[in-house]
Amino acid sequence: MVVAARRRPGRPRAGEVSVDRLELLASAERLIRREGPRVSLEAIAAEAGVTKPIVYHHIGGKDAVVQGLARRLNDRQGEVSRRAVAGVEDPAEAIRAFVDGYLEQLETDRNLYLYVTGASPGSGDVLALADRSATGLARLLVEIRGHDGNAPASAIAWAYGIIGMLHFVSLWWLRDADRTHAELAEQLTELLWTGLRGEGGDRT
Amino acid sequence: MVVAARRRPGRPRAGEVSVDRLELLASAERLIRREGPRVSLEAIAAEAGVTKPIVYHHIGGKDAVVQGLARRLNDRQGEVSRRAVAGVEDPAEAIRAFVDGYLEQLETDRNLYLYVTGASPGSGDVLALADRSATGLARLLVEIRGHDGNAPASAIAWAYGIIGMLHFVSLWWLRDADRTHAELAEQLTELLWTGLRGEGGDRT
DNA sequence: ATGATTAATATACCGCAGGTAGATTAAGTC
DNA sequence: GACTTAATCTACCTGCGGTATATTAATCAT
Numbered sequence: 114m115v116v117a118a119r120r121r122p123g124r125p126r127a128g129e130v131s132v133d134r135l136e137l138l139a140s141a142e143r144l145i146r147r148e149g150p151r152v153s154l155e156a157i158a159a160e161a162g163v164t165k166p167i168v169y170h171h172i173g174g175k176d177a178v179v180q181g182l183a184r185r186l187n188d189r190q191g192e193v194s195r196r197a198v199a200g201v202e203d204p205a206e207a208i209r210a211f212v213d214g215y216l217e218q219l220e221t222d223r224n225l226y227l228y229v230t231g232a233s234p235g236s237g238d239v240l241a242l243a244d245r246s247a248t249g250l251a252r253l254l255v256e257i258r259g260h261d262g263n264a265p266a267s268a269i270a271w272a273y274g275i276i277g278m279l280h281f282v283s284l285w286w287l288r289d290a291d292r293t294h295a296e297l298a299e300q301l302t303e304l305l306w307t308g309l310r311g312e313g314g315d316r317t
Numbered sequence: 318m319v320v321a322a323r324r325r326p327g328r329p330r331a332g333e334v335s336v337d338r339l340e341l342l343a344s345a346e347r348l349i350r351r352e353g354p355r356v357s358l359e360a361i362a363a364e365a366g367v368t369k370p371i372v373y374h375h376i377g378g379k380d381a382v383v384q385g386l387a388r389r390l391n392d393r394q395g396e397v398s399r400r401a402v403a404g405v406e407d408p409a410e411a412i413r414a415f416v417d418g419y420l421e422q423l424e425t426d427r428n429l430y431l432y433v434t435g436a437s438p439g440s441g442d443v444l445a446l447a448d449r450s451a452t453g454l455a456r457l458l459v460e461i462r463g464h465d466g467n468a469p470a471s472a473i474a475w476a477y478g479i480i481g482m483l484h485f486v487s488l489w490w491l492r493d494a495d496r497t498h499a500e501l502a503e504q505l506t507e508l509l510w511t512g513l514r515g516e517g518g519d520r521t
Numbered sequence: 522a523t524g525a526t527t528a529a530t531a532t533a534c535c536g537c538a539g540g541t542a543g544a545t546t547a548a549g550t551c
Numbered sequence: 552g553a554c555t556t557a558a559t560c561t562a563c564c565t566g567c568g569g570t571a572t573a574t575t576a577a578t579c580a581t
Contacts (some may be wrong), residue, residue, distance in 0.1 A: 267504035273489040274482040283482020300471035308512030
């Protein structure tokens with residue numbers, strides 16, 4: 114394991130650049146990708162060539178690190194999904210593309226995803242990182258559906274529900290992967306689009 | 318805080334009853350209900366009037382305790398939901414009753430639920446306790462839907478998805494409760510039953 | 522009876538991870 | 552050049568999960 118050379122204590126000399134928040138997050142991400150989701154703050158600091166207090170100074174506690182990584186992950190995943198959906202007309206097909214993009218990205222960000230979602234020291238930590246996605250998704254839901262008249266109240270509930278659904282399916286799929294992301298996306302889309310009622314619906 | 322009198326070290330005298338697995342779990346549940354989801358194993362042991370190693374002897378590590386409590390919680394919640402659904406003909410109404418029962422039970426088991434779901438030391442722990450529910454639900458899905466021909470493969474994915482959905486919505490609802498469980502059940506049922514497609518569906 | 526074995530317990534410790542206080546070095550400033 | 556300030560490291564504290572070992576008493580073999 115190649116550890117970056119540690120600095121001397123004390124203020125760095127004039128020319129030396131100091132680490133910043135961004136660099137720390139990038140280091141954390143690199144380490145997690147390489148070593149898996151069970152890395153300590155100390156290891157993260159070491160990966161950046163600094164020590165724990167620096168992480169606290171620039172970012173904050175572990176929760177803040179998780180938050181920061183979650184944000185990057187969210188943004189990247191949002192970007193992928195947005196690109197996948199772009200130009201797709203049929204809404205069901207759009208959902209399929211969205212989910213498929215989500216799952217495909219998940220495979221490459223696997224460790225990062227596990228770190229971010231698996232790090233719940235207290236309790237309501239998993240939610241904190243779902244909040245951003247949820248509000249965004251809720252907006253989208255209101256937009257595309259109008260939500261049957263007057264109730265955007267249900268949109269936020271739906272958003273959390275959908276995110277939870279994707280999350281759990283993701284964890285399960287990452288653990289015992291027994292199908293391709295394309296297959297899984299297809300299956301999830303069916304549930305999301307037509308619901309448990311199925312294709313039949315009101316036709317009878 | 319009334320702490321049960323600790324025993325003397327050594328084998329208990331002839332008449333004295335010894336704690337068993339069931340009693341330990343009951344104590345843990347009682348403590349969590351009273352003190353919230355952030356209780357240590359040591360506190361759980363103390364609540365039962367014993368010490369940590371006893372918990373390890375009778376149950377196992379923390380994971381085992383969580384598992385045990387999760388099982389009780391699952392069973393109770395399953396019971397409530399089963400009773401709520403009994404005799405309901407309309408499938409959509411059955412779903413609504415199921416979800417409503419789930420949410421109502423959640424309010425009384427709040428702390429326990431948070432303890433069980435929030436305790437993820439490593440990573441894939443949340444899944445472990447979802448597994449039982451998921452396989453059961455998957456069976457149910459295959460049963461009531463036949464799953465459109467030949468694919469029970471998607472049933473398990475749907476099951477994890479639905480459980481994840483309920484889970485996330487539950488966490489969110491427990492945190493910022495802004496509606497009644499009846500309202501939320503109604504909204505979730507709409508999503509689960511008709512899907513994002515909505516009532517319209519194939520009618521056009 | 523009495524010594525050896527076994528069951529059931531408590532005490533005391535280990536290691537790790539998150540978090541923090543205080544020492545350390547050098548740059549800026551008057 | 553002395554003083555303040557910035558940025559860093561070292562060293563520690565705490566809480567928790569987990570375990571090794573001592574302690575007590577019942578049980579069993581002789």
